[in-house]
Amino acid sequence: MPAKELESPCVDCGDAEFVVDVRSRRLCKWELRQLLIWDPTSHRPCYERYVSLKVLRRIENYRRPKSVPKGQPYKLLLPLSFGLSSSVMLHAMNAQLERQLSKPYPMVGFELHVLVIEPSSISPSSASAEQRFGLLQKNFPRHSYKMLPFHSIYEYEPTVQDIMTQFAGEGFVDDGSLSHKERLDAFRASITTATAKADVDQILLNRLVVSYAKELNCDAILWGDSDSRLAAKTLANVAKGRGSALTWQVSDGKSPSGLEFNFPLRDLFQAELHSYANLIPELMAIIIPDEPPLENTLTKNLSIDELMMRYVQTHGEKYPGVMANVTRTANKLQPAAVSAGARRCAFCDAFMRDSEEQSEFCYACARSRPDSAC
Amino acid sequence: MPPSLCANCETTRAVIIRPKNRQKLCKTCFLTIFETEVHETITSSSLFHRNERIAIGASGGKDSTVLASVMKTLNERYDYGLQLCLLSIDEGIKGYRDDSLETVKRNAVQYDMPLEIVGYGELYGWTMDQVVAQVGKKGNCTYCGVFRRQALDRGAARLGIKHVVTGHNADDVAETVMMNLLRGDLPRLSRGTSIVTDSGASDIKRSKPLKYAYEKEIVLYAHHKKLDYFSTECIYSPEAFRGSARTLIKDLEKIRPSSILDIVKSGEDMALLVPPEVNGGTKKPAAAAVAAEDDTPGGCGSQNGRSSGGEMAEMEKKLAEDDTAASRETEIQLPAAAPKKKTKNPDKSRTPKQVKAQSMGKCERCGYISSQKICKACSLLEGLNKNRPKTAIEVGVGMEDEESSSTLMRQMEQVQLTSG
Numbered sequence: 001m002p003a004k005e006l007e008s009p010c011v012d013c014g015d016a017e018f019v020v021d022v023r024s025r026r027l028c029k030w031e032l033r034q035l036l037i038w039d040p041t042s043h044r045p046c047y048e049r050y051v052s053l054k055v056l057r058r059i060e061n062y063r064r065p066k067s068v069p070k071g072q073p074y075k076l077l078l079p080l081s082f083g084l085s086s087s088v089m090l091h092a093m094n095a096q097l098e099r100q101l102s103k104p105y106p107m108v109g110f111e112l113h114v115l116v117i118e119p120s121s122i123s124p125s126s127a128s129a130e131q132r133f134g135l136l137q138k139n140f141p142r143h144s145y146k147m148l149p150f151h152s153i154y155e156y157e158p159t160v161q162d163i164m165t166q167f168a169g170e171g172f173v174d175d176g177s178l179s180h181k182e183r184l185d186a187f188r189a190s191i192t193t194a195t196a197k198a199d200v201d202q203i204l205l206n207r208l209v210v211s212y213a214k215e216l217n218c219d220a221i222l223w224g225d226s227d228s229r230l231a232a233k234t235l236a237n238v239a240k241g242r243g244s245a246l247t248w249q250v251s252d253g254k255s256p257s258g259l260e261f262n263f264p265l266r267d268l269f270q271a272e273l274h275s276y277a278n279l280i281p282e283l284m285a286i287i288i289p290d291e292p293p294l295e296n297t298l299t300k301n302l303s304i305d306e307l308m309m310r311y312v313q314t315h316g317e318k319y320p321g322v323m324a325n326v327t328r329t330a331n332k333l334q335p336a337a338v339s340a341g342a343r344r345c346a347f348c349d350a351f352m353r354d355s356e357e358q359s360e361f362c363y364a365c366a367r368s369r370p371d372s373a374c
Numbered sequence: 375m376p377p378s379l380c381a382n383c384e385t386t387r388a389v390i391i392r393p394k395n396r397q398k399l400c401k402t403c404f405l406t407i408f409e410t411e412v413h414e415t416i417t418s419s420s421l422f423h424r425n426e427r428i429a430i431g432a433s434g435g436k437d438s439t440v441l442a443s444v445m446k447t448l449n450e451r452y453d454y455g456l457q458l459c460l461l462s463i464d465e466g467i468k469g470y471r472d473d474s475l476e477t478v479k480r481n482a483v484q485y486d487m488p489l490e491i492v493g494y495g496e497l498y499g500w501t502m503d504q505v506v507a508q509v510g511k512k513g514n515c516t517y518c519g520v521f522r523r524q525a526l527d528r529g530a531a532r533l534g535i536k537h538v539v540t541g542h543n544a545d546d547v548a549e550t551v552m553m554n555l556l557r558g559d560l561p562r563l564s565r566g567t568s569i570v571t572d573s574g575a576s577d578i579k580r581s582k583p584l585k586y587a588y589e590k591e592i593v594l595y596a597h598h599k600k601l602d603y604f605s606t607e608c609i610y611s612p613e614a615f616r617g618s619a620r621t622l623i624k625d626l627e628k629i630r631p632s633s634i635l636d637i638v639k640s641g642e643d644m645a646l647l648v649p650p651e652v653n654g655g656t657k658k659p660a661a662a663a664v665a666a667e668d669d670t671p672g673g674c675g676s677q678n679g680r681s682s683g684g685e686m687a688e689m690e691k692k693l694a695e696d697d698t699a700a701s702r703e704t705e706i707q708l709p710a711a712a713p714k715k716k717t718k719n720p721d722k723s724r725t726p727k728q729v730k731a732q733s734m735g736k737c738e739r740c741g742y743i744s745s746q747k748i749c750k751a752c753s754l755l756e757g758l759n760k761n762r763p764k765t766a767i768e769v770g771v772g773m774e775d776e777e778s779s780s781t782l783m784r785q786m787e788q789v790q791l792t793s794g
């Protein structure tokens with residue numbers, strides 16, 4: 001058969017026109033379907049295979065640490081927001097587990113627990129996730145699932161009430177007779193600026209996830225941040241005075257809570273996750289699409305986190321490598337050696353330096369307090 | 375609505391809202407508070423000792439003019455016992471530096487301080503205008519930055535002074551932190567925030583007493599104190615990473631004014647987390663970082679976020695190439711018995727001499743301290759001089775009188791370009 005004249009053939013198979021340019025690799029529609037289902041006979045477009053392989057490779061590299069004795073289960077908590085990244089991560093982890101189980105002598109490396117914090121309890125504009133939650137359990141039945149409302153933090157972290165009262169200062173009176181939901185809403189309403197709101201919400205969500213993980217005796221938490229998210233998080237943390245927290249906020253390693261934090265999607269671009277999710281209809285049914293960014297918001301009304309996300313996205317279009325390199329640079333920082341009795345911030349749990357002012361709250365948390373002058 | 379009173383003295387009408395924390399203050403209180411904060415920075419890091427001779431790097435711009443004024447005020451008020459003088463660099467940029475130097479000369483009279491001017495022309499045989507004519511508008515900040523650093527040291531040495539203070543403010547330091555993060559430059563991330571930088575083998579140290587002062591407050595101070603300063607910015611374009619970091623910081627300041635100080639704080643904290651092998655072997659705290667002769671390329675910091683983006687695109691290309699190369703990489707494991715000669719990852723190897731700590735020597739040509747055989751300035755000069763004789767002969771200007779004829783030379787070059 002005479003070879004077809006192709007203008008720009010796929011770099012992998014060379015038999016078809018390329019349809020997608022992934023990191024300067026031009027891939028066709030037909031090479032890679034098998035890798036997703038691990039079936040070499042099926043025909044998947046090259047770019048699909050590339051994308052799924054890329055995601056699965058990252059996850060495949062993710063192994064239980066050698067320090068965990070054989071035979072002992074390695075328990076992972078996967079907090080799922082129904083966003084693109086965490087959903088893709090769940091699918092890929094699930095595929096990894098299936099693959100391990102399909103072997104003649106299955107060696108299962110980990111067990112997965114999924115925690116969903118009810119999106120409608122975080123932002124009233126979100127729809128209830130009941131249906132999605134059901135779908136999740138049906139599609140990935142191997143794992144344990146739990147859905148908690150945001151205000152269940154009062155149950156999992158009983159000390160948080162006092163801390164909140166101190167944190168919010170005079171402008172906020174905690175009314176114990178109210179329901180947990182109303183109390184949390186009142187506290188969140190007492191935080192004034194957009195930056196502080198985002199910061200405080202993030203810290204409380206983290207606390208809830210960590211304490212649930214501890215209750216389950218999990219060894220590690222898998223965070224679904226993609227590389228652009230991590231880059232934005234790095235820059236935002238620096239801008240909020242949380243530079244010293246980078247070693248566990250964006251790097252794999254032990255968090256001050258004693259749990260391992262891991263970011264298996266750290267090398268994946270958002271676009272790659274999109275292409276992956278587009279291949280899998282059952283995944284698309286779960287994912288809540290991101291709200292489009294409000295174009296006309298004044299810069300000064302954004303939160304620092306939003307500003308950084310915007311910065312990374314606009315610059316990431318032209319310079320994805322430079323943005324990815326921000327996180328890689330932050331990953332080179334070494335966690336400070338901390339003594340056993342080191343002080344920790346009552347609110348965000350980060351270690352505090354001795355030189356820091358004699359307050360319960362760290363420098364960065366103090367900035368987010370309502371009575372702070374800024 | 376009655377006019378609000380000063381939050382500090384509660385008697386006079388407030389006329390200033392502090393950019394740093396939006397506190398309302400009267401003029402006198404603002405000036406005093408600003409000065410006191412600089413004083414606290416100086417005392418808490420024990421910057422000076424009695425009878426020390428200090429050269430103030432003066433450009434005639436707002437930062438260095440405010441620095442000179444505040445240093446004089448504090449020296450008298452708190453009796454530091456310092457001998458102050460002004461040290462200026464003449465980069466040779468027409469329409470920018472020649473005018474600002476006039477300001478510095480007036481300042482010297484106003485503050486009653488001796489003034490020393492060191493010119494790029496006399497030091498290197500090249501003014502910045504000539505450099506730009508040669509290398510173009512892109513990347514010339516590197517030359518300027520490298521040359522200025524040496525020039526300051528040489529000027530100080532000429533005066534027999536061992537300590538130069540510069541007008542770097544909090545915005546500059548925050549910008550440097552962000553820039554080094556974007557550029558992935560860990561060594562500079564670790565030393566960029568320190569208030570004092572010792573320059574290796576040379577015994578001239580640098581410090582930035584205005585490290586915690588906001589740029590906007592410096593402008594306010596200069597305005598209310600009616601200081602005589604020159605407010606035109608450098609006419610040449612900035613480096614892309616710095617430009618990008620600058621825009622980002624301006625946006626951050628709009629959202630949360632404290633974020634400039636917060637970035638400085640993050641920078642100081644991160645400096646402690648930079649692995650010692652990257653740091654040049656010594657894990658020194660942020661108080662005194664060792665800076666080689668190359669501390670911040672393109673760092674004159676007087677640009678406005680206009681940028682060509684060339685450096686970013688270049689780095690992007692390099693990173694993408696590294697990425698593709700990495701996917702072709704095969705890990706080769708040597709037999710355990712054979713001694714490992716080269717390991718890619720210094721962390722994993724046990725051999726001690728993995729990361730070469732920078733050792734400071736002297737430049738073979740000019741004797742300036744350098745980690746290389748030939749210092750950065752000399753190697754830049756070599757590149758410049760390679761192309762020079764041709765141009766010089768064509769224009770017919772000897773090396774001796776080039777200073778006076780730089781304009782002529784540039785004009786002639788332009789003529790050649792257009793006619794050719």
